[in-house]
Amino acid sequence: MTHEGHVETEALTGGARTRARVLDAAARLIGTVGIVRATTKEIAREAGCSEAALYKHFRDKEEIFVRVLRERAPRLAAAVAELPGRAGEDTVREQLEAVVRIAVPFYRRSFPMAGSLFASPDLLAAHRRKLGDAGPHHVSSHLADYLRAEQRLGRVSSTIDPDAAAMLLIGACFHRAFLELFYADEAPDGALRPAGAEEFAAGTVRALLDGVLAPGA
The missing domain is CATH 1.10.357 (Tetracycline Repressor; domain 2)
Structure with missing residues (x-):
């Protein structure tokens, strides 16, 4: 992880890579359209995965938000x-x-x-x-x-x-x-x-x- 909280997803594989892509996608959407409009469906589409794959790593959108703040910010x-x-x-x-x-x-x-x-x-x-x-x-x-x-x-x-x-x-x-x-x-x-x-x-x-x-x- 860099100082700005960015993760190099190319260096990850399998589930870790999907999880990182979901967090990167969520951070982009929350910062542009807002957390209310950043649905799990939209986050999955932005991340290039299915909602089912998203839910393998996160319980709900609130958990995604918490992880974005903890892992994608300094x-x-x-x-x-x-x-x-x-x-x-x-x-x-x-x-x-x-x-x-x-x-x-x-x-x-x-x-x-x-x-x-x-x-x-x-x-x-x-x-x-x-x-x-x-x-x-x-x-x-x-x-x-x-x-x-x-x-x-x-x-x-x-x-x-x-x-x-x-x-x-x-x-x-x-x-x-x-x-x-x-x-x-x-x-x-x-x-x-x-x-x-x-x-x-x-x-x-x-x-x-x-x-x-x-x-x-």
């Missing part, structure tokens, strides 16, 4: 879940910039799919039940746990609220992804500041750390 949840165990490694700045570089593409990829889901209360409720406790709140909570671990090491100021700082960083990534999608290639001058992805990551983390880094850290 792996934000996995990346932040590992952070608390890496406290003390590298610098806080480097760790947080890495989160930003994953989070913005993740939200940019997820918005079209999630937007369709929010348009259907029944599908949203079904998706929420399938996630159980593995909901999107874990992204900020794992990041907050990492900041707490760095506080204990004296590398982050003891006066800051780790939960608030985590929400600030993730919120900035979420908004950046929204702006990039909204404007596409037609953003007016100054709409995206900083303009580049690397500059955004560095600038956002720098703005946050000016308020949380302990002196000399």
Whole structure:
């Protein structure tokens, strides 16, 4: 799997290849026509397989949606879940910039799919039940746990609220992804500041750390 969550289906065989084709097809359809119109029939047609073959790998459309988010988008949840165990490694700045570089593409990829889901209360409720406790709140909570671990090491100021700082960083990534999608290639001058992805990551983390880094850290 590449950084953007794309799977090279040509390298797969048999059932694994069919499963990958279904997920690729679902991601394309959900991002273009929306999750409500992306029926299992349409997904199977787009994937070049039968509905029966589709159901050999997935129970229903909701499971396909969950797997698309988990396997066809940059792996934000996995990346932040590992952070608390890496406290003390590298610098806080480097760790947080890495989160930003994953989070913005993740939200940019997820918005079209999630937007369709929010348009259907029944599908949203079904998706929420399938996630159980593995909901999107874990992204900020794992990041907050990492900041707490760095506080204990004296590398982050003891006066800051780790939960608030985590929400600030993730919120900035979420908004950046929204702006990039909204404007596409037609953003007016100054709409995206900083303009580049690397500059955004560095600038956002720098703005946050000016308020949380302990002196000399």
